[in-house]
Amino acid sequence: AASFVKVPNFSLLAGEASGDILGSSLMAALRERDSYCQFSGIGGSKMQAEGMRSAVEMERLSVMGLFEPLKRLPELLRIKRDFVERCIAQPPDLFVGIDSPDFNLRVAAQLHTAGIKTAHYVSPSVWAWRQKRVLKIKQSVDLMLTLFPFEEQFYQQHEVPVCFVGHPLADELPVESHKWQYREQLGLSQDSCYVAVLPGSRRGESERMMPLFLQTMEWLAERRPDIRFLIPAANEMIKGYVTSLLVSHPLLERCQIHSGQSQQIMGASDTVLLASGTSTLEAMLLKTPMVMAYKLSAVTYNIVKHMITLPYFALPNLLAGEKLVPEFIQHEAEPEAMGLAVLSELENEARQQQLQERFVEIHRSIKRDASSRAAEALINLVSA
Numbered sequence: 487a488a489s490f491v492k493v494p495n496f497s498l499l500a501g502e503a504s505g506d507i508l509g510s511s512l513m514a515a516l517r518e519r520d521s522y523c524q525f526s527g528i529g530g531s532k533m534q535a536e537g538m539r540s541a542v543e544m545e546r547l548s549v550m551g552l553f554e555p556l557k558r559l560p561e562l563l564r565i566k567r568d569f570v571e572r573c574i575a576q577p578p579d580l581f582v583g584i585d586s587p588d589f590n591l592r593v594a595a596q597l598h599t600a601g602i603k604t605a606h607y608v609s610p611s612v613w614a615w616r617q618k619r620v621l622k623i624k625q626s627v628d629l630m631l632t633l634f635p636f637e638e639q640f641y642q643q644h645e646v647p648v649c650f651v652g653h654p655l656a657d658e659l660p661v662e663s664h665k666w667q668y669r670e671q672l673g674l675s676q677d678s679c680y681v682a683v684l685p686g687s688r689r690g691e692s693e694r695m696m697p698l699f700l701q702t703m704e705w706l707a708e709r710r711p712d713i714r715f716l717i718p719a720a721n722e723m724i725k726g727y728v729t730s731l732l733v734s735h736p737l738l739e740r741c742q743i744h745s746g747q748s749q750q751i752m753g754a755s756d757t758v759l760l761a762s763g764t765s766t767l768e769a770m771l772l773k774t775p776m777v778m779a780y781k782l783s784a785v786t787y788n789i790v791k792h793m794i795t796l797p798y799f800a801l802p803n804l805l806a807g808e809k810l811v812p813e814f815i816q817h818e819a820e821p822e823a824m825g826l827a828v829l830s831e832l833e834n835e836a837r838q839q840q841l842q843e844r845f846v847e848i849h850r851s852i853k854r855d856a857s858s859r860a861a862e863a864l865i866n867l868v869s870a
Contacts, residue, residue, distance in 0.1 A: 494520055494868050497578035498527040499593060501547035501586030506530030508607060508654060509584045515861035541569060547589060570596045577602050579868045595626040605629040605864055613640040620644045629867050631860050636804060649863040652854025656771055661849050663773040668753035679713050681828060682755035684748060684765050687720035694781050695761045696728060701821035702759060703737055706828060715741045716755060718748035757831040762799050770802040773845045775831040775838060779814040779824055805848045
């Protein structure tokens with residue numbers, strides 16, 4: 487009698503470009519373990535190149551901010567309903583939501599209730615604020631895949647099945663980073679002093695942070711005439727905004743405004759002045775000292791400050807369990823204080839050496855071949 491081998495069928499859902507990158511890499515790793523894997527769901531061009539037929543264009547899920555999701559709510563609800571109905575009609579062996587937690591965890595909850603196994607890749611920041619969300623996650627997913635070890639500890643404490651897989655960016659960037667190579671790539675002088683300035687990747691964020699960073703740059707320029715500033719704008723809109731601030735400013739001749747290239751620019755710089763976010767992790771993986779600042783509107787800050795349970799904000803500090811990186815939050819974010827911190831990072835060679843060693847140590851701790859570990863954990867979940 488002929489014997490049939492069960493072909494694992496995965497339903498994956500990515501809602502934005504970063505999820506598409508993670509998803510495509512995960513699909514390749516799953517196929518390495520079982521070349522017959524089948525994929526359905528929603529993904530972008532990279533996941534489609536790995537063999538997924540996307541039920542809708544992923545871009546229809548990529549909404550940002552407070553108001554855009556409200557305007558698009560009927561369409562988003564329709565996509566969610568259709569997706570859930572399709573999965574229930576033809577159940578996959580496993581549903582994997584990739585990031586986009588607001589959308590994906592709601593889908594997971596409905597599929598889990600219908601008896602379909604579910605997993606979520608990239609934890610939302612439940613460990614940072616609104617921790618009660620973990621109870622909902624516990625009811626919705628059979629496995630949480632986390633990028634950081636402190637996230638794994640958080641889920642273990644709340645008895646949610648979890649697997650720490652490491653961070654894909656730590657796999658991508660070399661453990662030993664060489665500033666001169668990045669300078670060569672960008673055509674920068676090997677002898678100059680460069681400070682990278684990253685005001686954030688969203689319009690509102692950069693409009694709050696850039697004027698403050700500009701004042702800090704002025705403060706620094708008065709004390710160190712040799713400093714040059716490199717500004718990698720996250721997109722053309724932010725580039726236009728930064729250019730408009732600098733166009734008639736005396737500092738313009740000491741600034742270079744780039745389209746993107748934030749990785750190369752942070753790697754080429756002596757220090758980075760940046761807004762809180764993933765760029766703090768990137769700067770650490772590039773072994774570049776940094777000073778982090780963040781400001782919310784007064785109204786938002788007064789609402790969220792009671793919900794935040796973190797000892798630190800910068801990811802390198804959370805990973806180290808100590809304050810490696812200077813942080814300036816809300817009222818502390820003053821140009822002089824930030825300028826002094828940048829000078830200290832530039833001029834204290836013993837600290838630079840110590841920081842370099844700690845950054846290498848942390849890089850190694852999260853460099854785990856993330857896609858491969860995630861694939862292994864998901865195959866085990868399917869066959870459990």
